[in-house]
Amino acid sequence: MSDQREFWLDYIDTNRSAPGRYVLNGKDRAYCVTGDDRGSLKKSELRSRIKTDRLQELPQRFQDLFDDLALTEYSDIDFLSDTEEEAIWRAVLNITTHADTIRGYDIDHISTHPDDINDKYHFGVGLGTLLRGITEVDISGSTDSDLVWGLIIGLYALPTEAREREVDQIDDLLSELNRRLETRAEGLETEAIHQGVREDSIDSARETILEILNEEGIDTDRVPLDLRPTTMGYLPEHKEDLRERIVEQMNLNTLEKTNKLADAVKSDGQNILEDHFRGDEAQPIINELWLVAQTSDNGAVRPQNINSMSARNTGMKLINQYKSTEMHGDSVHFPIIEEVNTGYRLTSYGKLVSYCFFQNHGDCDWIEQFHLFDTEKPFPGRADDLSDERPDLVEEAIREVDIDEI
Numbered sequence: 001m002s003d004q005r006e007f008w009l010d011y012i013d014t015n016r017s018a019p020g021r022y023v024l025n026g027k028d029r030a031y032c033v034t035g036d037d038r039g040s041l042k043k044s045e046l047r048s049r050i051k052t053d054r055l056q057e058l059p060q061r062f063q064d065l066f067d068d069l070a071l072t073e074y075s076d077i078d079f080l081s082d083t084e085e086e087a088i089w090r091a092v093l094n095i096t097t098h099a100d101t102i103r104g105y106d107i108d109h110i111s112t113h114p115d116d117i118n119d120k121y122h123f124g125v126g127l128g129t130l131l132r133g134i135t136e137v138d139i140s141g142s143t144d145s146d147l148v149w150g151l152i153i154g155l156y157a158l159p160t161e162a163r164e165r166e167v168d169q170i171d172d173l174l175s176e177l178n179r180r181l182e183t184r185a186e187g188l189e190t191e192a193i194h195q196g197v198r199e200d201s202i203d204s205a206r207e208t209i210l211e212i213l214n215e216e217g218i219d220t221d222r223v224p225l226d227l228r229p230t231t232m233g234y235l236p237e238h239k240e241d242l243r244e245r246i247v248e249q250m251n252l253n254t255l256e257k258t259n260k261l262a263d264a265v266k267s268d269g270q271n272i273l274e275d276h277f278r279g280d281e282a283q284p285i286i287n288e289l290w291l292v293a294q295t296s297d298n299g300a301v302r303p304q305n306i307n308s309m310s311a312r313n314t315g316m317k318l319i320n321q322y323k324s325t326e327m328h329g330d331s332v333h334f335p336i337i338e339e340v341n342t343g344y345r346l347t348s349y350g351k352l353v354s355y356c357f358f359q360n361h362g363d364c365d366w367i368e369q370f371h372l373f374d375t376e377k378p379f380p381g382r383a384d385d386l387s388d389e390r391p392d393l394v395e396e397a398i399r400e401v402d403i404d405e406i
Contacts, residue, residue, distance in 0.1 A: 097123060303319070
């Protein structure tokens with residue numbers, strides 16, 4: 001047996017009965033898009049499966065691709081004709097790479113040469129963004145030349161006796177890349193000028209909308225719309241026309257309430273993150289009650305079962321502070337915790353605060369999207385699609401608290 005054949009035999013795994021174990025199935029994909037669980041698995045189980053069984057298997061996924069292609073190349077059996085190989089390559093180039101819709105790259109495809117933008121180009125962009133996502137390229141400084149150079153060598157390397165032709169081909173490639181770089185740099189500079197004009201237009205619209213909201217009694221410095229260049233053409237240019245549209249199509253009464261609610265949640269959440277008393281901290285205690293609320297209908301825990309309290313007395317001091325707005329030294333806006341006959345649990349307001357700070361990275365501005373529009377008519381920049389449990393969290397909190405107190 002040749003050494004080469006023995007080498008490849010090591011890559012034969014007879015237990016590969018389910019090589020697709022690392023592929024996101026329908027439920028996994030739906031959860032990534034909607035955040036909803038479907039079927040028998042809970043959200044936490046779906047997250048765990050995607051993390052452990054899917055993403056942790058990415059190295060094996062690449063290894064399988066390299067091995068399978070190399071093994072079929074090594075084989076002395078002709079699986080594909082030249083025509084079939086060409087057809088497969090064309091099909092590969094037609095794969096949807098999603099390069100422009102992920103990770104916020106917002107890539108500008110700038111070219112003055114029609115041959116620059118083609119299927120190979122788009123496949124290359126997709127491959128680049130894929131590698132960029134998993135190799136942690138530092139776009140602020142690193143050029144990651146080793147990765148790019150390795151790709152070039154993989155494409156152009158020739159046997160030693162053809163080294164001059166290899167050098168010429170790579171030199172031609174680099175010359176062509178330099179030409180395209182110059183074209184792109186000029187195009188990006190022109191685009192930056194236009195982008196500056198668009199940003200000025202957006203800033204002006206934002207200021208006008210804030211003026212209108214303030215004049216209508218909404219004390220806010222946030223515009224509850226997603227203003228983009230693509231939406232600017234659909235907004236009335238004159239202030240009074242814009243005011244008429246806002247008053248007619250926005251639910252300003254609800255916006256006033258949710259604006260106050262968002263400010264209260266932001267303030268109280270920050271209070272929780274910083275609050276402590278003699279070695280005990282508020283954050284882990286309230287976070288534990290939040291986790292219990294996710295898995296229990298009642299959501300209550302007896303004090304002796306709260307693992308986040310290092311000491312009963314100091315822990316209970318913090319719990320009592322968040323049971324009442326009056327007992328809290330810094331005065332939270334509304335009670336976070338309530339006492340029931342089975343222990344302590346979060347109030348509806350406390351659940352909203354916990355969701356924002358323990359599950360949504362402290363972002364509370366989305367609260368203002370709750371029932372923002374009175375009509376189903378499209379409004380430029382409306383972003384009021386609250387998925388998951390968000391609408392329920394806001395609705396229950398508003399029903400529980402007297403938002404007019406603040």
